[in-house]
Amino acid sequence: MVSEVWRTLSRIFRIGRARFIVGYDLNKNVYYELPSLHGDPKRTRRLIQWNKAIAYPSDFNPKDIPIQWDAWMRHTRKYPPTIEELLRDRERQMIVQHNARVLEMRYEAERAQLESERESDHAEAIRAQTEREMHRIESIRAIESLTSAQGVDPPPSDKAGIQSTTVQPTRRRGG
Template sequence: MSSLSRFTTAWKHIRFPWRSIVYVGSDNIGNEYFESTKKINGRTKRMVELKVKKELVDYSGDEIPVQWGSWLRHTRYDPPTIEEIVLANKRRELIIERAKKLDQEYEEQKAKLASDQSKDQQKVPSEVEGDKKSAAHKSPPKIPVDSFEPEPWNPISKKK
Protein backbone atom coordinates (compact mmCIF):
# COMPACT_ATOMS: atom_id res chain seq x y z
CA MET A 1 0.00 0.00 0.00
CA SER A 2 1.54 3.30 -1.05
CA SER A 3 1.92 6.22 1.30
CA LEU A 4 -0.50 8.28 -0.78
CA SER A 5 -3.28 5.69 -0.48
CA ARG A 6 -2.59 5.38 3.26
CA PHE A 7 -2.87 9.13 3.62
CA THR A 8 -6.15 9.31 1.68
CA THR A 9 -7.61 6.43 3.71
CA ALA A 10 -6.56 8.09 6.97
CA TRP A 11 -7.98 11.42 5.75
CA LYS A 12 -11.33 9.75 4.97
CA HIS A 13 -11.46 8.21 8.46
CA ILE A 14 -11.05 11.50 10.35
CA ARG A 15 -14.32 12.74 11.84
CA PHE A 16 -14.16 16.49 11.33
CA PRO A 17 -17.09 18.50 12.74
CA TRP A 18 -18.03 19.80 9.29
CA ARG A 19 -18.19 16.35 7.69
CA SER A 20 -21.59 14.78 7.41
CA ILE A 21 -20.33 11.41 6.11
CA VAL A 22 -17.29 9.47 7.34
CA TYR A 23 -15.49 6.63 5.56
CA VAL A 24 -15.62 3.43 7.64
CA GLY A 25 -13.93 0.86 5.45
CA SER A 26 -13.94 -1.20 2.30
CA ASP A 27 -14.30 -4.87 1.43
CA ASN A 28 -12.13 -7.14 -0.69
CA ILE A 29 -14.32 -6.44 -3.76
CA GLY A 30 -13.68 -2.68 -3.60
CA ASN A 31 -16.99 -1.41 -2.25
CA GLU A 32 -16.67 1.51 0.18
CA TYR A 33 -18.78 1.91 3.31
CA PHE A 34 -19.72 5.19 4.97
CA GLU A 35 -21.53 6.32 8.10
CA SER A 36 -23.21 9.66 8.77
CA THR A 37 -22.06 11.70 11.74
CA LYS A 38 -25.57 12.83 12.63
CA LYS A 39 -27.92 10.53 14.49
CA ILE A 40 -31.50 10.21 13.35
CA ASN A 41 -33.80 8.59 15.93
CA GLY A 42 -30.75 7.46 17.87
CA ARG A 43 -29.07 5.70 14.92
CA THR A 44 -26.57 6.78 12.34
CA LYS A 45 -27.25 6.23 8.67
CA ARG A 46 -24.95 3.69 7.03
CA MET A 47 -24.31 3.60 3.29
CA VAL A 48 -22.38 1.66 0.67
CA GLU A 49 -20.84 2.93 -2.53
CA LEU A 50 -20.48 0.01 -4.91
CA LYS A 51 -17.31 -0.27 -6.96
CA VAL A 52 -19.27 -1.13 -10.10
CA LYS A 53 -22.00 1.41 -10.73
CA LYS A 54 -25.25 -0.28 -11.74
CA GLU A 55 -28.84 0.63 -12.22
CA LEU A 56 -31.08 -0.13 -9.25
CA VAL A 57 -32.87 -2.80 -11.29
CA ASP A 58 -29.61 -4.69 -11.91
CA TYR A 59 -28.60 -4.70 -8.24
CA SER A 60 -27.97 -8.08 -6.61
CA GLY A 61 -27.49 -8.77 -2.90
CA ASP A 62 -24.47 -10.96 -3.64
CA GLU A 63 -22.32 -7.90 -4.30
CA ILE A 64 -22.04 -7.07 -0.60
CA PRO A 65 -20.40 -9.52 1.84
CA VAL A 66 -22.68 -10.79 4.59
CA GLN A 67 -20.61 -9.19 7.34
CA TRP A 68 -20.88 -5.75 5.76
CA GLY A 69 -24.57 -6.29 5.10
CA SER A 70 -25.15 -6.94 8.79
CA TRP A 71 -23.18 -3.80 9.65
CA LEU A 72 -25.33 -1.78 7.22
CA ARG A 73 -28.51 -3.09 8.89
CA HIS A 74 -27.23 -2.23 12.41
CA THR A 75 -27.24 -5.89 13.52
CA ARG A 76 -23.50 -5.55 14.03
CA TYR A 77 -21.91 -2.66 15.90
CA ASP A 78 -18.31 -2.75 14.60
CA PRO A 79 -17.46 -2.94 10.90
CA PRO A 80 -15.87 -6.22 9.81
CA THR A 81 -12.18 -6.57 9.04
CA ILE A 82 -10.68 -7.78 5.76
CA GLU A 83 -9.25 -10.86 7.53
CA GLU A 84 -12.70 -11.81 8.81
CA ILE A 85 -14.19 -11.62 5.32
CA VAL A 86 -11.29 -13.61 3.80
CA LEU A 87 -11.73 -16.36 6.44
CA ALA A 88 -15.48 -16.47 5.75
CA ASN A 89 -14.81 -16.82 2.00
CA LYS A 90 -12.35 -19.67 2.62
CA ARG A 91 -14.88 -21.41 4.86
CA ARG A 92 -17.59 -21.02 2.20
CA GLU A 93 -15.29 -22.45 -0.51
CA LEU A 94 -14.46 -25.41 1.75
CA ILE A 95 -18.15 -26.09 2.34
CA ILE A 96 -18.85 -25.96 -1.40
CA GLU A 97 -15.98 -28.35 -2.07
CA ARG A 98 -17.23 -30.80 0.56
CA ALA A 99 -20.78 -30.57 -0.78
CA LYS A 100 -19.55 -31.43 -4.29
CA LYS A 101 -17.68 -34.42 -2.88
CA LEU A 102 -20.79 -35.62 -1.03
CA ASP A 103 -22.91 -35.18 -4.17
CA GLN A 104 -20.43 -37.26 -6.15
CA GLU A 105 -20.46 -40.03 -3.51
CA TYR A 106 -24.25 -39.96 -3.48
CA GLU A 107 -24.42 -40.31 -7.27
CA GLU A 108 -21.98 -43.26 -7.11
CA GLN A 109 -24.07 -44.99 -4.43
CA LYS A 110 -27.24 -44.32 -6.40
CA ALA A 111 -25.71 -45.83 -9.57
CA LYS A 112 -24.48 -48.85 -7.59
CA LEU A 113 -27.91 -49.38 -6.04
CA ALA A 114 -29.59 -49.10 -9.45
CA SER A 115 -27.23 -51.69 -10.94
CA ASP A 116 -27.82 -54.02 -7.97
CA GLN A 117 -31.59 -53.69 -8.38
CA SER A 118 -31.40 -54.37 -12.10
CA LYS A 119 -29.38 -57.54 -11.40
CA ASP A 120 -31.96 -58.65 -8.81
CA GLN A 121 -34.84 -58.01 -11.23
CA GLN A 122 -33.16 -60.16 -13.88
CA LYS A 123 -32.78 -63.08 -11.46
CA VAL A 124 -36.28 -63.09 -9.89
CA PRO A 125 -38.88 -62.56 -12.67
CA SER A 126 -40.12 -66.18 -12.63
CA GLU A 127 -40.70 -66.10 -8.86
CA VAL A 128 -42.54 -62.78 -9.10
CA GLU A 129 -44.83 -64.06 -11.87
CA GLY A 130 -45.73 -67.12 -9.76
CA ASP A 131 -46.61 -64.87 -6.81
CA LYS A 132 -48.83 -62.71 -9.05
CA LYS A 133 -50.78 -65.79 -10.26
CA SER A 134 -51.31 -67.08 -6.73
CA ALA A 135 -52.36 -63.60 -5.55
CA ALA A 136 -54.96 -63.40 -8.31
CA HIS A 137 -56.60 -66.64 -7.13
CA LYS A 138 -56.89 -65.43 -3.54
CA SER A 139 -60.08 -63.67 -2.55
CA PRO A 140 -59.85 -60.07 -1.41
CA PRO A 141 -59.72 -59.53 2.34
CA LYS A 142 -63.06 -59.14 4.04
CA ILE A 143 -63.75 -56.05 6.03
CA PRO A 144 -66.19 -56.49 8.94
CA VAL A 145 -69.32 -54.44 8.62
CA ASP A 146 -69.29 -51.60 11.05
CA SER A 147 -72.66 -51.06 12.70
CA PHE A 148 -71.42 -48.28 14.98
CA GLU A 149 -73.59 -45.19 15.18
CA PRO A 150 -72.52 -42.26 17.30
CA GLU A 151 -74.80 -40.96 20.01
CA PRO A 152 -76.00 -37.38 19.83
CA TRP A 153 -73.77 -34.93 21.62
CA ASN A 154 -75.27 -33.03 24.51
CA PRO A 155 -72.87 -30.58 26.15
CA ILE A 156 -73.11 -30.19 29.88
CA SER A 157 -72.99 -26.64 31.17
CA LYS A 158 -70.70 -25.91 34.06
CA LYS A 159 -72.08 -23.96 36.95
CA LYS A 160 -69.82 -21.43 38.56
Protein backbone atom coordinates in the same frame (compact mmCIF):
# COMPACT_ATOMS: atom_id res chain seq x y z
CA MET B 1 1.22 11.06 13.27
CA VAL B 2 -0.73 14.25 13.85
CA SER B 3 -2.92 13.55 10.82
CA GLU B 4 -3.80 10.10 12.20
CA VAL B 5 -4.77 11.61 15.55
CA TRP B 6 -6.79 14.32 13.81
CA ARG B 7 -8.53 11.71 11.61
CA THR B 8 -9.37 9.59 14.66
CA LEU B 9 -10.69 12.55 16.64
CA SER B 10 -12.67 13.87 13.67
CA ARG B 11 -14.20 10.43 13.22
CA ILE B 12 -15.13 10.17 16.91
CA PHE B 13 -16.53 13.68 17.27
CA ARG B 14 -17.83 14.00 13.68
CA ILE B 15 -15.69 17.03 12.96
CA GLY B 16 -14.94 17.93 9.37
CA ARG B 17 -16.36 15.94 6.48
CA ALA B 18 -19.89 14.66 6.67
CA ARG B 19 -19.11 11.20 5.40
CA PHE B 20 -16.39 8.83 6.49
CA ILE B 21 -15.00 5.79 4.74
CA VAL B 22 -15.48 2.90 7.11
CA GLY B 23 -14.05 0.10 5.01
CA TYR B 24 -14.00 -2.03 1.89
CA ASP B 25 -15.19 -5.49 1.02
CA LEU B 26 -13.44 -8.07 -1.17
CA ASN B 27 -15.32 -6.80 -4.24
CA LYS B 28 -13.81 -3.33 -3.68
CA ASN B 29 -17.13 -1.74 -2.71
CA VAL B 30 -16.67 1.23 -0.37
CA TYR B 31 -18.75 1.56 2.81
CA TYR B 32 -19.48 4.99 4.28
CA GLU B 33 -20.96 6.22 7.52
CA LEU B 34 -22.78 9.54 7.67
CA PRO B 35 -24.14 11.43 10.68
CA SER B 36 -27.75 10.88 11.61
CA LEU B 37 -30.29 13.29 10.20
CA HIS B 38 -32.05 13.44 13.57
CA GLY B 39 -28.95 13.93 15.71
CA ASP B 40 -29.02 10.42 17.20
CA PRO B 41 -25.37 9.26 17.28
CA LYS B 42 -26.44 5.62 17.66
CA ARG B 43 -28.41 5.61 14.40
CA THR B 44 -25.93 6.89 11.82
CA ARG B 45 -26.67 6.58 8.12
CA ARG B 46 -24.67 3.95 6.30
CA LEU B 47 -24.29 3.54 2.57
CA ILE B 48 -22.37 1.69 -0.13
CA GLN B 49 -20.51 3.03 -3.11
CA TRP B 50 -20.55 0.12 -5.53
CA ASN B 51 -17.44 -0.82 -7.45
CA LYS B 52 -19.58 -1.47 -10.52
CA ALA B 53 -22.22 1.06 -11.45
CA ILE B 54 -25.80 -0.15 -10.99
CA ALA B 55 -28.00 1.31 -13.71
CA TYR B 56 -31.33 0.47 -12.10
CA PRO B 57 -32.29 -0.23 -8.47
CA SER B 58 -33.80 -3.52 -9.66
CA ASP B 59 -30.28 -4.67 -10.63
CA PHE B 60 -29.34 -4.70 -6.95
CA ASN B 61 -28.72 -8.21 -5.64
CA PRO B 62 -28.59 -8.51 -1.83
CA LYS B 63 -26.22 -11.47 -2.19
CA ASP B 64 -23.59 -9.11 -3.59
CA ILE B 65 -23.05 -7.71 -0.08
CA PRO B 66 -21.11 -9.90 2.35
CA ILE B 67 -23.27 -10.87 5.32
CA GLN B 68 -20.90 -9.12 7.75
CA TRP B 69 -21.26 -5.82 5.91
CA ASP B 70 -25.01 -6.33 5.61
CA ALA B 71 -25.23 -6.73 9.39
CA TRP B 72 -23.19 -3.55 9.86
CA MET B 73 -25.41 -1.67 7.38
CA ARG B 74 -28.54 -2.73 9.30
CA HIS B 75 -27.04 -1.67 12.66
CA THR B 76 -27.15 -5.23 14.02
CA ARG B 77 -23.38 -5.19 14.19
CA LYS B 78 -21.60 -2.40 16.02
CA TYR B 79 -18.19 -2.51 14.31
CA PRO B 80 -17.49 -3.00 10.60
CA PRO B 81 -15.83 -6.26 9.53
CA THR B 82 -12.13 -6.44 8.77
CA ILE B 83 -10.61 -7.73 5.55
CA GLU B 84 -9.14 -10.67 7.49
CA GLU B 85 -12.61 -11.61 8.73
CA LEU B 86 -13.99 -11.43 5.20
CA LEU B 87 -11.12 -13.58 3.88
CA ARG B 88 -11.70 -16.21 6.60
CA ASP B 89 -15.39 -16.29 5.76
CA ARG B 90 -14.68 -16.68 2.02
CA GLU B 91 -12.29 -19.55 2.81
CA ARG B 92 -14.95 -21.16 5.01
CA GLN B 93 -17.49 -20.84 2.20
CA MET B 94 -15.09 -22.48 -0.26
CA ILE B 95 -14.52 -25.38 2.17
CA VAL B 96 -18.28 -25.83 2.64
CA GLN B 97 -18.83 -25.80 -1.14
CA HIS B 98 -16.04 -28.35 -1.61
CA ASN B 99 -17.52 -30.60 1.09
CA ALA B 100 -20.95 -30.29 -0.55
CA ARG B 101 -19.48 -31.37 -3.91
CA VAL B 102 -17.74 -34.34 -2.25
CA LEU B 103 -20.98 -35.40 -0.54
CA GLU B 104 -22.89 -35.02 -3.81
CA MET B 105 -20.35 -37.21 -5.61
CA ARG B 106 -20.62 -39.84 -2.85
CA TYR B 107 -24.39 -39.72 -3.08
CA GLU B 108 -24.31 -40.11 -6.87
CA ALA B 109 -21.90 -43.07 -6.61
CA GLU B 110 -24.08 -44.72 -3.95
CA ARG B 111 -27.20 -44.13 -6.02
CA ALA B 112 -25.52 -45.60 -9.12
CA GLN B 113 -24.41 -48.62 -7.06
CA LEU B 114 -27.95 -49.17 -5.75
CA GLU B 115 -29.37 -48.78 -9.25
CA SER B 116 -26.95 -51.35 -10.68
CA GLU B 117 -27.79 -53.75 -7.81
CA ARG B 118 -31.49 -53.22 -8.47
CA GLU B 119 -31.03 -53.86 -12.19
CA SER B 120 -29.01 -57.04 -11.54
CA ASP B 121 -31.64 -58.24 -9.03
CA HIS B 122 -34.34 -57.49 -11.59
CA ALA B 123 -32.45 -59.39 -14.31
CA GLU B 124 -31.95 -62.33 -11.91
CA ALA B 125 -35.67 -62.35 -11.06
CA ILE B 126 -36.61 -62.33 -14.75
CA ARG B 127 -34.14 -65.16 -15.43
CA ALA B 128 -35.54 -67.21 -12.51
CA GLN B 129 -39.11 -66.59 -13.67
CA THR B 130 -38.21 -67.64 -17.20
CA GLU B 131 -36.58 -70.82 -15.88
CA ARG B 132 -39.68 -71.63 -13.78
CA GLU B 133 -41.93 -71.03 -16.78
CA MET B 134 -39.73 -73.22 -18.99
CA HIS B 135 -39.73 -75.95 -16.33
CA ARG B 136 -43.54 -75.75 -16.06
CA ILE B 137 -43.93 -75.97 -19.84
CA GLU B 138 -41.54 -78.94 -19.97
CA SER B 139 -43.47 -80.73 -17.21
CA ILE B 140 -46.79 -80.10 -19.02
CA ARG B 141 -45.29 -81.45 -22.25
CA ALA B 142 -43.95 -84.48 -20.40
CA ILE B 143 -47.39 -85.17 -18.87
CA GLU B 144 -49.04 -84.70 -22.27
CA SER B 145 -46.58 -87.06 -23.93
CA LEU B 146 -47.11 -89.69 -21.19
CA THR B 147 -50.90 -89.44 -21.34
CA SER B 148 -50.97 -89.50 -25.14
CA ALA B 149 -48.71 -92.58 -25.14
CA GLN B 150 -50.99 -94.33 -22.62
CA GLY B 151 -54.22 -93.17 -24.30
CA VAL B 152 -55.50 -91.27 -21.22
CA ASP B 153 -57.16 -87.83 -21.43
CA PRO B 154 -54.94 -85.07 -19.97
CA PRO B 155 -56.08 -83.47 -16.71
CA PRO B 156 -58.04 -80.22 -17.14
CA SER B 157 -55.86 -77.14 -16.93
CA ASP B 158 -56.34 -74.48 -14.28
CA LYS B 159 -57.19 -71.94 -16.93
CA ALA B 160 -60.18 -73.89 -18.22
CA GLY B 161 -61.47 -74.42 -14.66
CA ILE B 162 -61.33 -70.73 -13.87
CA GLN B 163 -63.13 -69.75 -17.05
CA SER B 164 -65.94 -72.26 -16.56
CA THR B 165 -66.62 -71.28 -12.96
CA THR B 166 -69.44 -68.80 -12.42
CA VAL B 167 -70.09 -67.06 -9.13
CA GLN B 168 -73.73 -66.27 -8.35
CA PRO B 169 -74.42 -63.42 -5.91
CA THR B 170 -76.40 -64.33 -2.81
CA ARG B 171 -79.26 -62.41 -1.36
CA ARG B 172 -78.54 -60.21 1.63
CA ARG B 173 -80.23 -61.24 4.82
CA GLY B 174 -82.31 -58.96 6.94
CA GLY B 175 -83.05 -56.43 4.33
